[in-house]
Amino acid sequence: MDDVTLVLKDADGGEIGRVRPELRFESCDDRDAHRRAIIQQDVEVSSALSSIDLLYRGETLDSFRPDLAPSAGAQALEGMTLGPPQPGSEHRRTLEAAGVEARKGVTYMVQAKPDNVNQWQTISVGQPTPKVSIDKNQFPGARSVEVRLVQNAGFTTQTVSESVVKLD
Structure with missing residues (x-):
């Protein structure tokens, strides 16, 4: 559809480029x-x-302007830790990077790779802090899990912590 355009802009609002994006329509649409x-x-x-502006037939419908948030690297991340069992469930635990406060424009994705599997599993996305509840049963046969914490701050994505967590 030629009516939709993404306009890439610099800090002064000057146009850097234009892109005709790929649109994925619902398959059942008339x-x-x-x-x-x-x-x-x-x-x-x-x-x-x-920033990126979304235009439809030349009219701006929305703009994406990420905040310039400081990186989580400035917050001495020492890795993820696994808390004690949650009340009423021996297998559910809280996995978190302590001391990380929520900040505007910053979200976290948590990925895990059990010691008996060669693939990363995304277990949480879009969280304001790196804290997620896990069930040890989602890693059958594993004794430990390598955990990767990825920070998203607008246009910047970076791995800010990798650690191994024992499931025992």
Whole structure:
């Protein structure tokens, strides 16, 4: 659909580039009716990129302007720790990186790789702090889990901690 455009802008609002994004429409939509779609588009992130505007037929519908949040690296992350069993459930535990406070524009993704599996599993996304409840049964046969904490701060994504957590 040529009516949709992403406009990449610098900090002064100057246009850096334009992209006609790929739209993914619902498969059950009637082609003549109003159609809903999601935008599936990668854009090159440069140091000059400050915001992305969504235009429909030349009119700005929305703007993405991430806050310039400090990196979590400044918050001495010592890795994830596994808490004691949660009340009423021997297998449920809290996995968290202590001392990380929620900040505007910053979210966390937690991934785990059991010692008996070669694939990472995403167990939590979009969390304001790196804290998630897990069930040890989701890692059958594993004695420990390698945990990776990924921080998303607008256009910047970085792994801020990797640690091994014993499940015993």
